[in-house]
Amino acid sequence: MYLGATTNKMPSGRCRSQKVLLILQRYPNLAIMTIIYPSPIFGPVHSRRLGVSLGINLMPSDGKLCSFDCIYCECGLNAERRPALPRPTREQVRDALEATLQRMQAEGTAPDVLTFAGNGEPTCHHDFPAIIDDTIALRDRYFPHAKVSVLSNATMCHQERVREALLRVDNNIQKLDTVDAAYIARLDRPVGHYDVERVIESLCAFRGRVIIQTMFLTGSHDGHDVDNTGEAYVAPWLQALQRIQPESVMIYTVARETPITTLAKAAPAVLDAIAERVKALGMPCSVSY
Numbered sequence: 108m109y110l111g112a113t114t115n116k117m118p119s120g121r122c123r124s125q126k127v128l129l130i131l132q133r134y135p136n137l138a139i140m141t142i143i144y145p146s147p148i149f150g151p152v153h154s155r156r157l158g159v160s161l162g163i164n165l166m167p168s169d170g171k172l173c174s175f176d177c178i179y180c181e182c183g184l185n186a187e188r189r190p191a192l193p194r195p196t197r198e199q200v201r202d203a204l205e206a207t208l209q210r211m212q213a214e215g216t217a218p219d220v221l222t223f224a225g226n227g228e229p230t231c232h233h234d235f236p237a238i239i240d241d242t243i244a245l246r247d248r249y250f251p252h253a254k255v256s257v258l259s260n261a262t263m264c265h266q267e268r269v270r271e272a273l274l275r276v277d278n279n280i281q282k283l284d285t286v287d288a289a290y291i292a293r294l295d296r297p298v299g300h301y302d303v304e305r306v307i308e309s310l311c312a313f314r315g316r317v318i319i320q321t322m323f324l325t326g327s328h329d330g331h332d333v334d335n336t337g338e339a340y341v342a343p344w345l346q347a348l349q350r351i352q353p354e355s356v357m358i359y360t361v362a363r364e365t366p367i368t369t370l371a372k373a374a375p376a377v378l379d380a381i382a383e384r385v386k387a388l389g390m391p392c393s394v395s396y
């Protein structure tokens with residue numbers, strides 16, 4: 108999506124192009140190409156990590172809502188993507204998903220996975236547990252071999268109702284980019300209070316029914332080095348993994364356009380070396396370059 112392409116009026120009274128100019132003044136390294144996914148269903152798409160994936164997006168179709176504001180987010184920065192529309196309701200998600208699954212069945216295309224992802228954090232939807240139940244019921248009816256996956260940033264898994272819902276899905280994938288609070292503030296930029304120790308405890312509470320996903324990258328932002336592939340970051344992250352004992356670990360790096368253009372990929376050899384250290388702890392680890 109080209110940020111400067113439209114002039115539709117924003118809720119604050121500023122037109123979109125004015126907002127874009129303000130954002131570009133504040134973030135001079137902001138990329139102009141980011142993705143906003145259709146809502147509530149998108150795809151199927153071929154996911155690097157998940158196979159043929161039908162996306163379920165619990166965020167509005169015109170913007171992003173997230174409890175993080177990651178500088179590498181392919182959906183753009185929160186301030187740049189503030190939506191005017193509401194989130195889809197439970198009923199809208201269920202009906203759209205069923206219609207899509209019926210169409211895929213008629214076409215003879217089977218998804219490997221139904222993936223909660225999209226423009227923000229799915230577990231922030233107030234009906235998230237009920238939507239999970241609807242999705243599992245529809246999966247069982249139309250494509251019983253498909254997995255249900257949730258990609259989450261782990262900010263809500265301390266809530267019992269969210270944790271219990273996540274325990275009902277096949278792939279409970281939770282983000283832990285680092286355990287360094289200052290680095291999290293620079294990279295993931297939590298919107299509200301974020302206590303990494305409490306998040307690790309929440310991840311431990313899954314008792315192994317969790318997959319940890321971690322972004323490794325290099326480059327800089329606002330004059331700060333954002334390379335988290337060094338020992339100062341990797342060693343404490345490995346210690347956290349030993350506490351969490353996840354069923355597996357997914358590590359990946361910048362693959363698509365990022366809103367901050369001074370970020371860069373971690374080298375494949377560096378990612379491979381980190382993955383070997385995870386495997387040495389007895390945990391499966393996949394790498395996406």
Ligand code: SF4
Binds near residue numbers: 176179181225226228
């Ligand atoms: S948690 Fe995901 S959706 Fe939210 S800002 Fe980070 S990358 Fe974007």
